[in-house]
Amino acid sequence: SKICKAFMASVLPFPEKAEDQRKMYARVITEIGDLKGIIDSTKRQRRELLADLIPKFASWNDFVMREKAVYHSLNMVKTEQKLFVATGWVPTVAIDSVRTAAEKGKKRSHSQAQTMIETQHVPASTEPPTYFRTNRFTSVFQGIVESYAVAQYKEMNPAPFAVVSFPFLFAVMFGDVG
Numbered sequence: 001s002k003i004c005k006a007f008m009a010s011v012l013p014f015p016e017k018a019e020d021q022r023k024m025y026a027r028v029i030t031e032i033g034d035l036k037g038i039i040d041s042t043k044r045q046r047r048e049l050l051a052d053l054i055p056k057f058a059s060w061n062d063f064v065m066r067e068k069a070v071y072h073s074l075n076m077v078k079t080e081q082k083l084f085v086a087t088g089w090v091p092t093v094a095i096d097s098v099r100t101a102a103e104k105g106k107k108r109s110h111s112q113a114q115t116m117i118e119t120q121h122v123p124a125s126t127e128p129p130t131y132f133r134t135n136r137f138t139s140v141f142q143g144i145v146e147s148y149a150v151a152q153y154k155e156m157n158p159a160p161f162a163v164v165s166f167p168f169l170f171a172v173m174f175g176d177v178g
Contacts, residue, residue, distance in 0.1 A: 089129050095119060132157045141166060
């Protein structure tokens with residue numbers, strides 16, 4: 001009893017007579033049956049609830065992803081009074097597509113705010129970020145290369161070599177070649 005109290009264990013009464021033990025056993029079995037019924041009922045209700053929610057999940061997921069994208073974009077802009085200022089690097093050949101996308105976004109959102117895109121020439125001492133033009137095929141290999149490291153500005157892009165060497169080395173690694 002002292003050990004049970006020391007470990008804060010619950011002490012349950014246990015009858016000494018066999019008849020009382022049978023009654024207690026029957027009561028415990030009944031309680032277990034009741035609890036199993038409650039658990040089964042809860043599982044059934046949960047399944048029904050989830051079955052009702054499944055058709056709504058795709059639209060909810062789309063909504064959440066759109067909201068997440070909006071807030072992610074808003075976190076990358078500075079707010080000055082009633083103005084959002086976003087700065088970034090854009091390849092010269094893509095400036096027109098950025099302007100078109102901004103106008104399309106303005107029309108889609110029915111915004112009355114003016115959209116302005118200014119280009120600034122940066123000093124020669126400023127190092128621009130690395131940009132490699134890829135297509136659907138080479139973007140996979142570019143991702144593999146960039147998982148190890150991203151080339152610095154004016155460094156050679158190793159991804160074209162990965163296009164040739166990766167399938168070969170993969171085959172060697174798994175014993176399909178050699």
